[in-house]
């Protein structure tokens with residue numbers, strides 16, 4: 001089987017998730033990794049039995065590397081992604097695509113010009129429950145959608161923010177609870193509801209000593225004319241499973257913690273759709289997550305690279321959730337509705 005050589009930029013928590021996932025994908029070869037700390041790179045490379053690069057230039061110069069996963073702090077995604085595309089590599093960036101729309105668009109343009117693939121990691125789209133809902137919506141099972149809500153009431157300790165200096169900073173995290181944590185569920189909401197048109201929101205820094213929001217709420221109008229609300233926070237103890245509620249003319253579906261917990265839709269037997277043992281994929285009270293959904297998304301991306309087709313979450317697709325979050329920030333600052341469609 002033909003394999004694709006992949007290197008990871010960033011040897012933090014999520015860089016490790018990527019390498020673990022790559023090792024379980026038959027057509028992937030985890031080639032190496034780089035982070036700005038030589039010691040951290042050495043430890044990470046030894047732990048995962050891959051090559052450790054001493055510089056990003058060295059990673060990009062390695063002909064065995066065909067694709068680069070950018071798992072650096074969010075405000076560096078476009079910069080490092082553009083350098084990878086310019087070096088002829090396919091690009092996979094962690095969420096969010098970057099922290100400004102201008103930089104995100106530069107990355108999309110750089111990959112387009114270089115003829116390289118670009119994907120944004122939103123692994124929760126690949127959860128079996130998310131796929132089940134998307135398939136039902138495509139088949140029109142819920143009828144016309146009227147209301148869609150996302151509640152992400154998570155908890156992060158003070159230590160979570162103080163232990164890593166980029167977290168919660170406007171320059172590098174791009175914001176706080178909405179752009180870093182809630183964005184996963186905001187992406188699912190807009191994906192299920194068929195895209196957002198405009199938002200009106202309010203953000204607050206309620207309990208943490210950070211410069212960005214640890215709490216944000218918004219009203220959303222979707223492109224279809226349906227409406228909904230978003231509540232995203234890292235300030236609610238002890239942290240609850242995130243919840244998505246999708247309502248159509250023919251009934252309602254609820255997901256909690258990444259599983260379908262309620263499916264009350266005309267003509268459907270609920271037992272055929274709800275997940276029998278809804279657990280949680282994590283995130284509500286701790287940043288530690290497992291690698292299965294990353295594995296599913298990376299497998300889809302690598303297959304798309306080999307087939308020369310776009311994957312499910314292209315750069316343009318990944319930009320949508322960022323526009324919603326940035327729209328909420330702008331709305332909170334101006335007191336006006338902000339167009340995000």
Ligand SMILES: NC(=O)c1ccc[n+]([C@@H]2O[C@H](COP(=O)([O-])OP(=O)(O)OC[C@H]3O[C@@H](n4cnc5c(N)ncnc54)[C@H](O)[C@@H]3O)[C@@H](O)[C@H]2O)c1
Pocket residue numbers: 009010011012013014015035036037040071072073074075076094095096121122123164180287289
């Ligand atoms: N998909 C998910 O569920 C998920 C989960 C967590 C994090 N993330 C995303 O992954 C990215 C990284 O998050 P993390 O928690 O792994 O971060 P982290 O701080 O644990 O690791 C970041 C890595 O980047 C390196 N780095 C830091 N500053 C740098 C700089 N100025 N230049 C070059 N390298 C630098 C660090 O040395 C480290 O190797 C973020 O964009 C975050 O939003 C995604």
